Amino acid sequence: MSHPEKTKKSRDQGNDYHIPNQYNLLMQAPVAIAVFRGRDYIIEMANDRMLELWDTTRAEVWNKPLFETNPELRTQGFDQLMQQVINDGKGIIIPEIPLTLKRKDGDVTIYLKLAYEPLREADNRITGILAMAHEITEQVAGRKKVEASEKRFRDMILQSPNAIAILTGKDLVVEIANSIMLERLFHKTAEEVSGQKLLDIFPELEGQRYPALLRQVFESGVRYRESESEIEILENGELKKYYLDLEYAPFTDSDNKITGVLVTAFDITQRVLDRRMLEESEQRSRLAIEATEMGTFDWDLKTQEFRYSDRMKGIFGGTPGRNFDHNDLVNLIHPDDLPIRNQSVQNCFVSGSLKYQVRLIWPDKSVHWVSVYGKIFYDHNHEPVKMYGTALDISRERNYQRALEESEEKFRSLANFIPTFVWTTDKNGRLTYFNHAITEFSGLSEEEIRHGGWFQLLHPEDRAVSIRRLEKAIQSGTDFQAELRFRNKSGEYRWQMGRSVALKNDDGEIQMWIGTSTDIHDQKMMAEELEKRVARRTAELKQANEELIRANQDLEQFAYVSSHDLQEPLRKILTFSDMVLKKINHDQQDVIIHLGKINTSAARMSVLITDLLNYSKVSKADDKYVSIDLNSVLDDIKNDFE
Structure with missing residues (x-):
């Protein structure tokens, strides 16, 4: 712009304008001022500053309607603002308003600080408007540059792949935090933390060293860095440990005054945990190697x-x-x-x-x-x-292995010299070894036996049951024993006694099975023949026993009849002896004595016959034994000799 004096001459040159005295002070004001009268907003006064804004001369606008000289103002809403002042009778101040003006070299947009005041007459009627404008285009441009810079800075923070936040003031108020910080460390939304004190958001940090470090950076302006910093944050009601690479940097305004702290955090928790796990793994590996x-x-x-x-x-x-x-x-x-x-x-x-x-x-x-x-x-x-x-x-292991191989070779050599079948299987019952006796007996090759040929040697009636019992033994780990029939190379089936025992380790786990099979065909046949002979002899004994029972029954019947016939004469002897005894005189003592002996002998004879009859009964159920007074027996014998 030109100097005010030069501008005034240029814009008033060749004209004589009468400016009321009351406007002299306004004409010299350092801000753009104009006075508009009437409904058409006739330009009654405009100082040089206003004319400079309009880029016109006083002759072009003096006593002319505002919107005639500057029609572009109407399309930008200035007519509505001025009408509002007339209608309300109140002044308005607009701190910032854009204005696009038509200039000779094209349209130009400027920014103004604008004030409208109603002009009143003595009767309080509003007859005009006093307009004051101060161009603030440079300030607005500067502010917008700052805002754009701040926006770029904030966008950089928000889009950063690292966790970043700005804490302002001594109270460490969260001004901004990007999504990485919110999601990975804060575990909160922007609404929950924005404008809040750090210790109000995370009270668990009280007593930890981080708030003090942040205040130290804020007060001293000295940047602070720390690697693998351990921090505890409350998450879902529990303190969770994080490891961070931290940087606290002082944050300054345009006047280089510290207003806060810029916090940058790299979440390296997983990396630290992985490294520590690797270190622990390496330590365990070293210990294992040493062990x-x-x-x-x-x-x-x-x-x-x-x-x-x-x-x-x-x-x-x-x-x-x-x-x-x-x-x-x-x-x-x-x-x-x-x-x-x-x-x-x-x-x-x-x-x-x-x-x-x-x-x-x-x-x-x-x-x-x-x-x-x-x-x-x-x-x-x-x-x-x-x-x-x-x-x-591995010298010891190889020596053990050699000794084991030698022992196994001895076992195989011994097994091949005995006629008994010998075999071994793994823990699942798969055949791993068998001696020569099996191939010699069956006539099959080793390859045929290894591929299931032994199963075909079993008698068809023995296959199903032997397979079931063998599977049960493998599952339970119990010993297996069974009598089975195997077909020899001549096509003859011979009985074998098969046995198998599980070999287990110290933990009771089955390592292998060892089995033998012994030819018991001759014993089996002899046993069957013996059973047949026993059966025949049993039948013969049964028949003889039945005949003996019948003979005993006949003998008992004969003894009973004989006893009855022998008892009858004795009863008559006793009866007649008693009759004679009653008829003789008492002075015939010799006769009485002899008759008594007759009676006694007859009675003893009757008991003897009864006893013989009982003794002769073969089918008697049991014998009853009673105590005998041997003195009475001796007395009876003595009497017999008198």
Whole structure:
């Protein structure tokens, strides 16, 4: 713009305008001022500032309607504002309003701070409007730049892949927090945290060191960083532990005054937990390796550098103070086993893993077994760069294995010399071994027997029941025993006694089954013949017993009749003896005595006959024994001799 004096001359040149004295002060005002009169808003006065805004001269607008000289004002709503002032009789102030003006070089939009005041006459009638305008285009542009910058800054915060928040003031009020911060750490919505104090949102932080650190940054203006910071946040009613990489930076306004703290947090909880889990796994692996006495090695396939643990050196016969290189270790391998190692190394570059067992000849000439395992690691071009591996001294195991193999060979040799069938199966009943007696008996080849041929040797009547009993024994782990018929190579079925016992480990788990089968055909046939003979003899005895019973019954009947016939004369002797005894005189003592002896003898004879009859009964149910006074027996004998 031009200097006010120069502008005034240029805009009033060639004209003589009468400006009322009351407007002299307004004409010199540093802001744009104009006075409008009547319903058509006739321009009664406009100072140079206003004319500059309109980009016109006083001659072009003096005493003319406003909207005639500046028609663009009507389309932008200024007529409505001025009509509002006339109707309400109240002034209005608009802090910021855009105005588009038509200039010679095109339309220009400016921003104004605008004030309208009604002009009243002595009778209080409103006859005009005093308009004051102050151009604030530069301020608005500057503010919009700041707002745009702040918006870009906020958008950057909101769109950042890291958790970011701005806390303002000493109370650490949450001004903004992006979605990452809200979802992953705050676990709240923007509405729940915006404008709230940090400790009101997370009271569990009270007593933790983070609020103090934030205030320290706010007061000192010194940035603070911390890696793997451990923080506890209440989540679903429980304190949950997080690990964060934190950065607290002072946040300043346009005057470089600290207004808050910019918080940036990288949630590395899962990474820390994974690393710690890996560290724990590595620790467990080291403990496991130490517990199993394994040696470890690291072979750089690019530089051929070979590093190994002390245990690895010990496995290869090394002593403290003496170091080996890779070639020294290879040279300790038994010459006969060296091709095994070389072939395995060659194959590992195809398969990615190394595995072999060889003998070592220690410097003291003793022989030891070692098992080596390795894994190749590749770079991004899939080129082999490293091999990590372990070595284990398996001398004891190989010695045990050799002893076991020798024992098994002895068992097989012994089993092949006995006529009894011998076999072994795995824990599921699959055949793993059988002796020569089975092939010699059946006439089948070993291959035929291994593929189920033994099942065809069973008698058809024995197959189903034997399979059921065998499956039950395998499931329950109980011993199996059964008499079965097997067909020999001549087509004859012979009876066998089959037995199978489960071998279990210390935990009671079945490892294998051992079985035998003994030929019991001759015993079986002899037993059947004996049973037939016993049956015949039993029938003969039964018949003889029946005949004996009949004979005894006849004898009892005869004894009964004989007893009756023998008892009858004795009764008559007793009867007549009693009659004679009653008729003789008492002075005939000799006769009385003899008659008494007759009666006594007859009575004893009657008892004797009864006893003989009872004794002769073969079918008597039981015998009854009574006590006898031997004195009375002796008296009877004595009387018989008198």
